[in-house]
Amino acid sequence: MEDSYKHKGMRKGLVKLLREKGIRDERVLKAIGEIPRHFFFDKAFLEHAYQDKAFPIGEGQTISQPYTVAYQTELLDLKPTDKVLEIGTGSGYQCWVLLTITSHVFTIEYNKVLFNRANQMFKALNLKPQTFLGDGSLGLPAFAPYDKILVTAGAPVVPKSLLEQLKIGGILVIPVGDENLQKMVRIVRETETEFTREEFNNFKFVPLLGKSGWNL
Numbered sequence: 001m002e003d004s005y006k007h008k009g010m011r012k013g014l015v016k017l018l019r020e021k022g023i024r025d026e027r028v029l030k031a032i033g034e035i036p037r038h039f040f041f042d043k044a045f046l047e048h049a050y051q052d053k054a055f056p057i058g059e060g061q062t063i064s065q066p067y068t069v070a071y072q073t074e075l076l077d078l079k080p081t082d083k084v085l086e087i088g089t090g091s092g093y094q095c096w097v098l099l100t101i102t103s104h105v106f107t108i109e110y111n112k113v114l115f116n117r118a119n120q121m122f123k124a125l126n127l128k129p130q131t132f133l134g135d136g137s138l139g140l141p142a143f144a145p146y147d148k149i150l151v152t153a154g155a156p157v158v159p160k161s162l163l164e165q166l167k168i169g170g171i172l173v174i175p176v177g178d179e180n181l182q183k184m185v186r187i188v189r190e191t192e193t194e195f196t197r198e199e200f201n202n203f204k205f206v207p208l209l210g211k212s213g214w215n216l
């Protein structure tokens with residue numbers, strides 16, 4: 001896997017675009033400027049890697065658009081000590097972005113083919129998130145509670161189990177809506193029983209599957 005000056009130049013252009021679109025978190029911009037997104041692309045499609053768009057990764061799934069990755073990560077307001085759960089490992093790109101800010105990342109994927117592929121990728125890159133195969137719509141209770149939970153697929157509702165797995169002061173970022181359009185929602189657990197909810201821009205994600213997702 002080669003990271004040439006050409007790729008680095010294209011990443012600079014992408015970071016500039018994300019700034020223009022309103023991304024402000026310097027740690028997120030730095031991560032996107034450093035991570036070779038083209039490593040997640042087949043050789044035939046390398047020219048798509050630094051365009052600001054989602055791209056198919058097989059199994060009917062996508063690597064999220066860079067703007068979406070940046071937007072969700074910014075909303076998480078990550079700290080280096082945060083224990084984070086990502087739901088929807090997919091390619092592993094978003095996970096790498098998280099790992100540049102905190103090393104305590106748990107990531108869960110529903111699709112076995114993608115799970116295996118992402119694990120191979122993490123190994124080749126010497127990245128060490130804790131990876132799980134399973135239904136992330138139920139969270140990952142064995143390792144809860146989390147400071148931050150990030151859902152990278154569109155949910156019909158906010159799963160109750162994810163709220164229960166947040167620490168007090170913890171943040172959940174999740175796209176919620178129908179199959180065509182979802183609103184980015186950020187929920188903060190204020191106390192044991194109280195949560196605040198804010199709504200942000202509209203996005204279009206692949207569906208969150210599983211028990212608390214879409215039963216497709």
Ligand code: SAM
Binds near residue numbers: 063088213
């Ligand atoms: N974060 C990914 C990346 O950087 O490539 C993008 C994820 S893609 C938009 C959504 C992913 O969520 C897909 O890989 C899909 O298989 C996965 N997914 C869908 N439902 C899930 C569930 N219930 N639990 C875990 N993963 C799920």
